[in-house]
Amino acid sequence: MGIFRKLGWFFKQEKKSYFIGVLFLILVAIVQLVPPRLIGFLADEIGGNRLTVIILVQTLVAIFCVAILQYVFRYIWRVHIWGSAARLEKVLRSNLFKHFTDMDQKFFQTYRTGDLMAHATNDLSAIQQVAGVGILTLVDSLVTGGVTIIAMAVVIDWRLTLMALIPFPFLAYASKKLGDRLHDAFRDSQESFSKMNDKAQESISGMKVIKTFGQEKQDLNDFKTKTDYVVKMNRKVFFLDSLFDPVITIIIGISYILTIIVGGRFVMNQSISIGQLISFINYLNMLIWPMLALGYLFNILERGSASYDRVNELLMEKSTIVEDPFAIQEPAKGDIHFHVTDFHYPEDEKAALKQIDFEIKEGATLGIVGKTGAGKTSILKLMLREHDSYQGNIIFGQYPVMDYSLDALKKSIGYVPQDQFLFSTSIENNIRFSEPDLSHKEVVKFAEMTAIHEDILGFPEGYETEVGERGVSLSGGQKQRISIARALATSPELLILDDALSAVDAKTEEAILKALKNERANKTTIIAAHRLSSVMHAEEIIVVDNGEIIERGTHDTLLALGGWYHDMYRRQQLESKLDGGEA
Numbered sequence: 189m190g191i192f193r194k195l196g197w198f199f200k201q202e203k204k205s206y207f208i209g210v211l212f213l214i215l216v217a218i219v220q221l222v223p224p225r226l227i228g229f230l231a232d233e234i235g236g237n238r239l240t241v242i243i244l245v246q247t248l249v250a251i252f253c254v255a256i257l258q259y260v261f262r263y264i265w266r267v268h269i270w271g272s273a274a275r276l277e278k279v280l281r282s283n284l285f286k287h288f289t290d291m292d293q294k295f296f297q298t299y300r301t302g303d304l305m306a307h308a309t310n311d312l313s314a315i316q317q318v319a320g321v322g323i324l325t326l327v328d329s330l331v332t333g334g335v336t337i338i339a340m341a342v343v344i345d346w347r348l349t350l351m352a353l354i355p356f357p358f359l360a361y362a363s364k365k366l367g368d369r370l371h372d373a374f375r376d377s378q379e380s381f382s383k384m385n386d387k388a389q390e391s392i393s394g395m396k397v398i399k400t401f402g403q404e405k406q407d408l409n410d411f412k413t414k415t416d417y418v419v420k421m422n423r424k425v426f427f428l429d430s431l432f433d434p435v436i437t438i439i440i441g442i443s444y445i446l447t448i449i450v451g452g453r454f455v456m457n458q459s460i461s462i463g464q465l466i467s468f469i470n471y472l473n474m475l476i477w478p479m480l481a482l483g484y485l486f487n488i489l490e491r492g493s494a495s496y497d498r499v500n501e502l503l504m505e506k507s508t509i510v511e512d513p514f515a516i517q518e519p520a521k522g523d524i525h526f527h528v529t530d531f532h533y534p535e536d537e538k539a540a541l542k543q544i545d546f547e548i549k550e551g552a553t554l555g556i557v558g559k560t561g562a563g564k565t566s567i568l569k570l571m572l573r574e575h576d577s578y579q580g581n582i583i584f585g586q587y588p589v590m591d592y593s594l595d596a597l598k599k600s601i602g603y604v605p606q607d608q609f610l611f612s613t614s615i616e617n618n619i620r621f622s623e624p625d626l627s628h629k630e631v632v633k634f635a636e637m638t639a640i641h642e643d644i645l646g647f648p649e650g651y652e653t654e655v656g657e658r659g660v661s662l663s664g665g666q667k668q669r670i671s672i673a674r675a676l677a678t679s680p681e682l683l684i685l686d687d688a689l690s691a692v693d694a695k696t697e698e699a700i701l702k703a704l705k706n707e708r709a710n711k712t713t714i715i716a717a718h719r720l721s722s723v724m725h726a727e728e729i730i731v732v733d734n735g736e737i738i739e740r741g742t743h744d745t746l747l748a749l750g751g752w753y754h755d756m757y758r759r760q761q762l763e764s765k766l767d768g769g770e771a
C-alpha cells in the first residue's frame with residue numbers, strides 16, 4: 189500500500205477524475221447486487237406458486253435496466269480512471285526524459301543505455317498499472333467485496349455470512365506472504381531485463397565490429413546466457429503469480445462447502461427461504477472477483493512499488509553540474525583565460541590535467557596537440573562544463589564559465605566532438621539542428637564553408653536526403669564536415685573542434701580552415717588535433733603530454749624549438765609525401 193502514499197502527489201493532482209471514477213465504481217458495486225436478489229425473489233415466487241406473467245416481466249425489465257445502468261457506470265469509471273493512469277505514465281515519462289537531458293556525463297557512464305530504456309518502458313508501465321488497474325482492484329476488492337458481504341449479512345443471514353467468511357483471513361495472510369516474495373522476484377526480473385536490453389543495444393550498435401572479428405557465435409552465446417537468465421527470473425515471477433489463483437480458488441471452495449452445509453440446514457429449519465440461499469450463493473459467486481482482485485492488487489502494488497523505487501533511484505541522481513540560481517543569462521563573449529592547476533576524473537586518483545594555463549584573445553585560434561591520452565579532450569570538457577571539479581578557474585569574457593547559465597554558455601560554444609552523431613533525419617535538418625529557423629540559403633552557406641555542399645548535391649535527394657538507416661550511409665569525413673556545419677550554424681563565439689578534421693584529406697582540411705578564418709574573423713576557435721596541419725595557422729599552439737603543457741608557441745617557434753612538435757611535424761610531412769600528398 190506504500191506505493192499509494194508514494195504516488196499521493198499524483199492522486200492529489202487528479203483528485204476530481206479519481207473521485208468521479210471511484211464513485212461510479214462504487215455505484216456499479218451497489219447496482220450489481222440487485223439481480224441476484226431478484227433471481228432469489230423469482231425462485232421464492234416459483235416455490236410459493238405465486239409467479240404471474242406480470243411479476244416475471246416486471247422482474248426481467250428491472251434486471252435489464254440494471255444491466256444498462258451498469259454499462260453506463262462502467263463506461264464513466266473507465267474513462268476517468270484509465271485516463272488518469274495514462275496521464276501518470278506521461279508525466280513520469282516526461283520527468284524521466286527531462287532528467288536524462290539534465291544529467292552530466294558521469295550519469296551516462298554509470299547507467300547504460302539499455303538499462304535506462306528498461307526504466308523508461310517496463311518500469312513506467314508497472315507504475316501506470318498502480319494508478320489504473322491498482323485503483324480498480326482496490327475499490328473492487330474493498331467496496332464490491334464489502335458491499336456484497338453487507339448484503340449477504342443484512343438481506344440473507346449474518347450467521348451464514350460469518351460461516352462463509354471464516355476462510356478469508358487466511359487469504360489475506362497468504363497474499364501478504366506471496367506479495368513480499370513477488371516484490372523481490374519482480375525486482376530481480378526487471379534488473380535482468382535491463383541487462384539483456386543493454387546487451388541487445390550494444391550488440392546491435394556494435395554488429396559491424398562483431399562481424400569483422402567473427403565473434404557472432406560468442407555474442408550469440410552471451411546473449412543467450414542473458415536471455416536464459418531473464419526467463420529464469422520471469423519463471424520465478426510467474427510461479428509466485430500462479431500461486432495466487434489456486435489459493436483463492438481453494439478458499440472460495442471451502443466457503444461454498446460451508447455455505448451448502450450450514451445454509452442447507454437453515455433452509456430445512458426454515459430460518460431462510462430457498463430463494464435466499466440461491467441469492468446467497470450468487471453473492472458468494474460475486475465475491476470471487478473481489479478476492480481475485482485482492483490478489484492482483486498485492487501483485488500490482490508490489491510490482492509498481494519495486495518499479496517506482498527503481499525510477500526514483502534514477503531521479504534522485506544529481507548532476508554534478510549545478511547551475512547558480514543567479515547565473516548570468518547573457519551569452520559569453522570575449523577573451524578566454526584558462527588556468528587549471530589540477531583536475532581528476534571522478535574516482536580517478538591520477539590527475540588528468542596539471543597546471544594548464546593559456547589565454548586566447550577574442551577572435552584568435554588556439555591549437556592543442558599531443559599524443560593520444562595526453563589530455564586534449566579533457567581541456568575541452570572543462571571549457572564545456574562537463575566537469576566542475578577542478579582547481580583553478582576558467583574565464584570566458586568577463587566571468588568564470590561556472591557563473592553563466594548552462595544555456596548561455598552552450599549558446600556561445602559550438603562543439604564538434606571526436607565521435608560525431610547525426611540524427612536520422614534529413615541532412616538539412618541535421619545542419620539546422622539547434623537553429624531550426626535557418627533558411628535553406630544559410631544551410632547551404634555553412635555546407636559550402638565545410639566543403640560538403642558538392643557531396644550533398646550528389647546524394648539522391650540533395651539536402652533532403654535522410655541520414656542513417658533509412659537514407660545514405662555517410663563516410664567518416666562527410667559526417668565530420670556535416671557536424672562542423674551544424675556547429676557553425678549557431679555562429680558561436682567559440683568554436684571547438686576536437687580532432688574533427690581527422691577523416692578529411694589534407695586539401696579539404698585546408699579549404700575548411702581557410703573558410704573558417706575568413707568567415708569567423710572576430711570569433712575564437714580551439715582546435716585539438718593529431719594532424720599538425722590542422723593547427724599550424726593558430727596564433728598559439730600548446731603541446732600537451734601526460735596532462736601538462738610541455739611546449740607552446742606558434743608553428744614557427746615550435747619548429748625552431750626542436751622538440752616533440754618539431755619531430756612530429758617532420759614525421760607527418762614525410763608520411764604525407766610518401767602518401768603522395770602535398771603538405
Ligand SMILES: Nc1ncnc2c1ncn2[C@@H]1O[C@H](COP(=O)(O)OP(=O)(O)OP(=O)(O)O)[C@@H](O)[C@H]1O
Nearest residue numbers: 533534536540558559560561562563564565566567
Ligand atoms: N571519463 C573519464 N573518466 C576517467 N578517465 C578519463 C575519462 N576521460 C578520459 N580519461 C583519462 O584522461 C586522460 C586524458 O584523456 P583525453 O581524452 O583528454 O586525452 P586526449 O589527449 O584527448 O586523447 P585522444 O587524442 O586519444 O583523444 C586519459 O588517461 C584518459 O584515460
